[in-house]
Amino acid sequence: MSIIPTLLKQLVKKPFTNPFPKKHAPNKVSDVKKINDPIPVPDDFRGKIKYDRAKCIGCRMCVTVCPANAMEYLPKEKKIKHHVLRCIMCAECVDVCPVKALSSSKEFLLAETDKKSPNLIEK
Amino acid sequence: MHDAYKMFLGPVHPALEEPIFFDFKIVGEKVIATNLKPGNAHRGIEALGMKRNPIQVLYLSERICGICSVSHASTFSRAVEAAAGIEVPERADYIRTIFCELERLHSHILWAGLLAHEIGFHSVLHYGMKVREDVMDLLEYLSGNRVNYGVYVIGGVRRDIPKEKHEKIRQSIKYYNAAFEKFKDVFLNDKTIRMRTEGVGVLTKNDALKLCAVGPTARGSGLNKDTRQDWSYLAYGDIGVKAQLPSQVTGKINGDVLDRTIVRLLEIKQSAEIIERCIDQMPKGSLVSEPKAAVILSRLKNAEGEGIARTEAPRGELHHYVRLAKKEVVDTWKAKAPTYNNLMAVPVMMKDAQIADIPVIICSIDPCIACLDRVSIIEGNSGKSMNKYDLHELCLRKSEMFGKIERGHQ
Known part of the structure; x- marks a missing residue:
């Protein structure tokens, strides 16, 4: 019975959920009244890895530490290719990169219809 | 007397979200x-781990289970550190402790909600989910992400908890002390919950000892057993943890679902206390023993030895065994999850229970099947998994075959 006051209070409050983030809204949104932005992520967030090709020296440290083998080394150019679909977002590569060519971004909505889309391969 | 009939439950069933098969004989x-x-x-995570170096395996170990991910990372990193002889700075130990306890908080609150859900008390489930949101936000604030925090590294931690962040932790602790009172009130005084949990799924102290029950399941049966107390690790030695027993609240120990609930609720309060003491006593110092990953990797590559670590995960004692053998990859890695012990106690708890109590009893040990399933043997391409009798048969056939070869040689 002791839960009843909490339930009554809840009746007059607004819902906690943030309905539907903007990027993946359906084409026909006539029945959706308002589309919200996703809730902002914290500063230390580990999201999609961004790669700065110019800075990269091809030391292969990120290839060595990546648990998901998401980093592919390109021996001719001495650069890497990052496969976002394989990435598990641990950001260990960001920590080990000696020249800060890799960084975690705040991007996390990574669904795509084409698996070869440039959004899913960083090079 | 009626004839006994069989009832199958699972692998996909209402008691929990993970697949496990039960076979009941019912009168x-x-x-x-x-x-x-x-x-x-x-999923064969160990096999993946044995093709990778320890730094890679640490992140894989976090992904064994979503709810006890910190426990796996903590245990694996300590096993590797023991094998390679790496010292961890004191401040890192305190930060590791804080994350372990935050995980226990969210796991126990989720469990309290799930138990209410099994009983059919959905408003408590939603209340639990609402209360749990605060600790998830805190974990996100401290580590960057809500699940799989990625805070542990071999030899220390990646993220510091500076003074500016203490205020938010203290607010959360205050919130959880209030939530504990509320939960205690609901679970101890509500008539429905009492009727569904009291005297249901009894595991006596003797049975718990015989079946090697661990964690809250063992403590609910009155065993004074807690890895944090008996085999102190991280900063728990400085803080002095005592195993929480249901007799502290009710004065007696029945070993039923209600007692296991009380243990978990008491641990919510205890975790909040441990976190508070950790941020009060946190020493200054470095976060990692060696900041360069390349140096750690070369040290692990040349290391030889075995390491065992045990952690009190939210569900009980978690065990990791690691062997390094002067190779780039981990030579052997074995994880043993607490559900493995506790699930053995389920047939005993089920004795003479009603069909309607089955989900409540299964839920009461807080099973985590993703942690539990460490081996699966499949016969050829048939997809049929083999049990111990099949394996014994296979073993006999092999001996027979060798016997024939030997006789052939003679």
């Missing part, structure tokens, strides 16, 4: 025998 409404068969959630 009327009463369960008289229980058999169980796990093996549906095996």
